[in-house]
Amino acid sequence: MAMTRPMTIGHLARETGVRVETIRFYEKCGLLPPPARTGGNYRAYEESHLRRLHFIRRARELGFSLDQVRAMLAMSDNKNQSCEAVDAIARVHLEEVERKIADLTELKQELDRMVNHAHGPIADCRIIETLNR
């Protein structure tokens, strides 16, 4: 019988770009279901794990928190529900991102002002002066 080797955690890691320790961490905190084990107690993954981990990785890249990812996964497992709840999560996250961009842009302006000045002795360092205001 042709017995293809089980997919190990290392395979999954290389395939998805998620580190081995992180995969175990995702399992521990309930994001990735515990896979079957081989005789030697190695984790043996299936295609479904691969897909789920890809999903998690992509969502994380997009800055969703693990809680948000968890919620979205639960919804996508529940195929007959409406997509509104997922949309709501994405919208909240989008707002957070927009707020962060605005904050950082203000910050950048202030840092620009601080940095673009001549150097001298500490006593009249513009940066320290600015921070002391």
Added chain:
Amino acid sequence: MAMTRPMTIGHLARETGVRVETIRFYEKCGLLPPPARTGGNYRAYEESHLRRLHFIRRARELGFSLDQVRAMLAMSDNKNQSCEAVDAIARVHLEEVERKIADLTELKQELDRMVNHAHGPIADCRIIETLNR
């Protein structure tokens, strides 16, 4: 003799907008020097602490890490040095901020694309689809 009351940690907190616990935390990790103590073992702060804490707060608001703040404080204590090192820290930080803005802007575009689509059953939810790619 007129004995003004010592400045308590609560005063310092109200004055600077830094929480009491955070002030103690800054002391523990060496950012704020340990003040004198009253008979009842309360911390009794001086003007210098107030100034230093203002500095820390401002730098934190501008997104400098505690390590960066520590370095800048050390330099500003050392008044006869040049200001170049402080400038270098600020420049590195500015670059980080710029990179973050760029990343978040890309992110926002992708989220915009995800969110601006009609709702339907989960089965053809654009968001989940996008995350599955």
Added chain:
DNA sequence: ATAGACCCTGTAGTCGCTACAGGGTCAAGC
């Protein structure tokens, strides 16, 4: 004398991993 606001120390929790320590398993080469 007592209530209530404030202060103290020390420890554990948050988030999302990362990095060990101290072992076991497996495939290939000799």
Added chain:
DNA sequence: GCTTGACCCTGTAGCGACTACAGGGTCTAT
């Protein structure tokens, strides 16, 4: 059959920058 080295296992501790207790003590006003 034995060894080497790559891989896997569990469990725990660490990061940064706080935050939130628990279990006490102090100070001020009534």
